Amino acid sequence: MSSACVLVGPDQVHLITDGAAMAWGKLVGAASKAVPLPHLDAAIAVRGKLPVAREITAIVSTFPDLPTLLSTIENLLKKRFRWRLWGLRDFDLYIACLHEGAPAGFMISSVDRPGFPAFRLxxxxxxxxxxEVSPETxxxxxxxxxxxxxxxxxxAANMLLAEQRKSGIVGVYGQVTSISPRGIVMQIVKRWPDEVGKPIS
Structure with a gap:
């Protein structure tokens, strides 16, 4: 699992992710974790194993509208992923969106996190x-x-990513996906010289 951050501003929300795909403590490739969903005025990011992330992305992308997604995703993911296999199906799903006309962010996880019970959006x-980063950062x-x-x-994204990179699981590139009433914009804000087959230093 690697980076996912959400910054909610007065007129847009930013989803910050990195591009590292890790296995056994080593970089195995690059993968964009942010997925824009224009029909929902949203973007999502999934932290977890790639097959699980792909499955959740496929599920979320089929919702016809944001209110339906937000009202039903808890039960849907709980039924699908409740029986975990030794952590192989653990995930965190982040949703950055325009909710009732205002920028907003949501999270649901398959495991208990501080302040976030499992399978509760x-x-x-x-x-x-x-x-986590320091409260000051x-x-x-x-x-x-x-x-x-x-x-x-x-x-702002680079402040967060620089501190998170010390964990050894954040790398390849830093990406910001911004959602506003004007649309969804994605930009690369940082690149690192990480090498496939090696740990992130």
Whole structure:
């Protein structure tokens, strides 16, 4: 599992991810974790094993509208993934969206996380990062992203990713997916010289 962060601003929400695909502590490739869903005014990211992430992405992308997704995703994922196989099916699903006309972020996980019981969809605050970062870094990133200029959002994303990279599971590139009433914009804000077959240093 690697990076997923959500920064909720006054007029848009930003989903920050990295591009590392890891197995057995080594980089096995690059994979975009952010998936735009324009028909839902949303983007999602899944932290977890690639087959599970693909399955969840396929499930979420079939919803006709955001209210239906938010009201039924708990039961659907619980029925599908409740019986886990020694952690192989663990996941965190992040949803960054325009909810009732306002930027918002949600998370649901297959395991208990601090403040997030398993299989309970919960709204995120103005800033959330997994892996965790210091409260000061989270606050600074949130403050920086409030201006919503692409440059400031890139700076905010790099603050979060730089601290998360110390965990050894964040790498290849940093990506920001921004959702606003104007649409969905994706940008690469950082690249690292990570090598396939080696640990992230």
């Amino acid at each position: 919960k709204a995120l605050g103005v800033a959330h990062a997994t892996p 989270l606050r600074k990133a949130s403050d920086k992203s409030d201006s919503s200029t692409a440059r400031n959002v890139a700076i």
